[in-house]
Amino acid sequence: MSKAIIEIKDMTLVLGGRTILNIPHFALLEGQSISLMGPNGAGKSSLMLVMAALLEPTSGTVVYFGKQAHEQSLLNLRRRMAMVFQKPMMLDSSVMENVEMGLKFRGLSRRARERQVTPWLERLGINHLVRQRARSLSGGEAQRVAIAQALVLQPEVIFLDEPFSNLDKGTRDEFKQDIGSLLRENSITTVMVTHHIREATDLTDIIYYMEDGEIISRQVTSDYLAVDEFSRQG
Amino acid sequence: MFLKKKYLPLVLLMVFLVSIVGCTQQQAQQTPAPPVNKDVILATTTSTQDSGLLDVLIPEFEKQSGYVIKTVAVGTGAALTMGQKGEADVLLTHAPSQEKPMLESGAITNYQLVMHNDFVIVGPENDPAQIKGIKTAAEAFKKINEKGALFISRGDNSGTHTMEKNLWKAAGITPTVSDKYQEAGQGMGQTLTIAQQKSGYTLTDRATYLAQKKNLSLVILVEGETALLNIYHVAQVNPEKYPKVNAAGAKAFVEFMVAPATQKIISEFKVQEYGQALFYADAGKNEADLGK
């Protein structure tokens, strides 16, 4: 059995007197790719922020890579993970500067950054955008740039918060396939928040349903596929 | 090309700022044979600066001695206070009644008569208080007070203000600030402008009045009395009392002010321009003999 990358025990998150999250136990295993689903306000994004070490829980423990949060540097921890936000926030500079920013933070030289960035730009088909101002991109372009921004970091875990929500139907399908094969090829542990069952089944292996800050069910997506096939035949 | 264009604004800004800083460092003064402590702070009255006399004398002194004079032109009151606190090295002021006590208390030393001119009472041409031709200033002040005419006082504790207060005392009047007696709280030039704009009377030194004449319609109404003499002295701030002062530089300046060549410059200053002397050189004379 593969080891847990993130393990949550008896964790609660209370903000402004409201309990946002209440997770007795949850584990993300190495190589797993999971989806978080559920209604708005169920706590999906908050759970993801906690997992990404961007939000501190009110109580309980979170173990990252076998060590508790307070036993290691949060900065180093964050530098092993990457996140794609729902609405990508670009800094007001060029696309290139945005894509390589995380590598720059990690102290990579200009040449090393270029070496690492170029294949991803090509892979995601955004090579022609590098000199544009990041703020002038269309929704689809910005989404690809945001993905590139995360993938160039070669993270051990990637978090995707509704990564396809800004795209129209046509681009979405095409993009979804791109991302799917990208993640699989590189066997990156993935956590994705989504509202679309198709996205969850196409891209991830397990779906967690959330409601009112709690995880209420866990489904393996291959079961869905079976149901899906079945209903189509029926 | 891309990078160049991107960084150009930043580069421009840096060049601009760096050039500014770089240049502030080298405040070069090119003077012969630099003395150990070059800076000499001269506290003086505004009239010597506003008349332009210092613009002639200071460069001459700096050329001759190698010192650098930092002129702080304030009212005589403030200039004397600077001396009193050891903030200046040498004083050029015109309020003997305030200077004498400082000499006695040992705050200043090497006190030398330099020059004089005189105070005059100026006012609007139509002379509403009818003081024209009155022989003494005290009587003229009385008349202004009686007629309720507007008088603009310097009100800044300057040498001129001191003289004015002495004259009011002689007239037996204690002026209080009202709409007929206003205090400007500024230099002579500004006070003259205010008197001009408000059609008031004021007491002024002749030098500043002549220098400002081109902007003024005020006329001289009372002049010539011995009591109206405006006497300038130079003095060193006493180094025994204030060890931080530049004694050598101050001494050099005092000596320069009473030197024959300097005295010649003073007596000839702007005579051509105004047809009369702005200052009368008095070095070596007895103060009591002036005006006789």
Next chain:
Amino acid sequence: MELIWEGLVKAFYLLMALDPEVLEVTWLTLKVSGTATLVSVLIGVPLGAVLALGRFPGRNFLVSLANFGMGLPPVVVGLWVSIFLWRSGPFGAFNIIYTPLAIIIAQAVIASPIVTSFTLAAIQQINPRIRLQLLALGANRMQMLWSLVKEARLGLLAAVMAGFGGVVSEVGASMMVGGNIKGMTRVLTTATVMEVNKGNFDVAIALSVILLGLAYGVTALLTTLQQWRNQR
């Protein structure tokens, strides 16, 4: 009317003739106020950024102090700086009073709160989600600060302009700590006051025109920098 016209003519003449005295005063003004602005940027930008991002006791007090400091009367600053720099004062031994450095100090005191407040406002205006994004990308504290300062650069240039405008135009502090000494601490504002005292209104008007020109020139340069990228 005549006076105004004469003043403008004189200004033109003084500029065209490159009158060495006027050039000296103008150059000194630019140097002194420019340096003071630079110093205030070095103080105000980090301070404003820390105030914008930090959470620590006394922060609100410091913020209100910076906002209050934007309106510091130059004469008050001049007086206090003089008291400290006088020979009898705590820093008297350095012989700073009546030097350009004294004016730079006083003007930096005036401009620093202005730059701090503008920086604070500029950084607080940045979308908080950008901070989360930077954190997720693995920015450490300094990298976060620098990225946000870069992001706020339009606002920071406004801070520089406000700071420079504030000091180049003040007369009270320059007069008091500088003493209006010819060739050393005579800047455009103090020279203007002096020429008015001398009754040389035409020269005073000329100097005022030059001051306006200088202030506009610097502001225009900074505005060009500020709008550089937006216009592309």
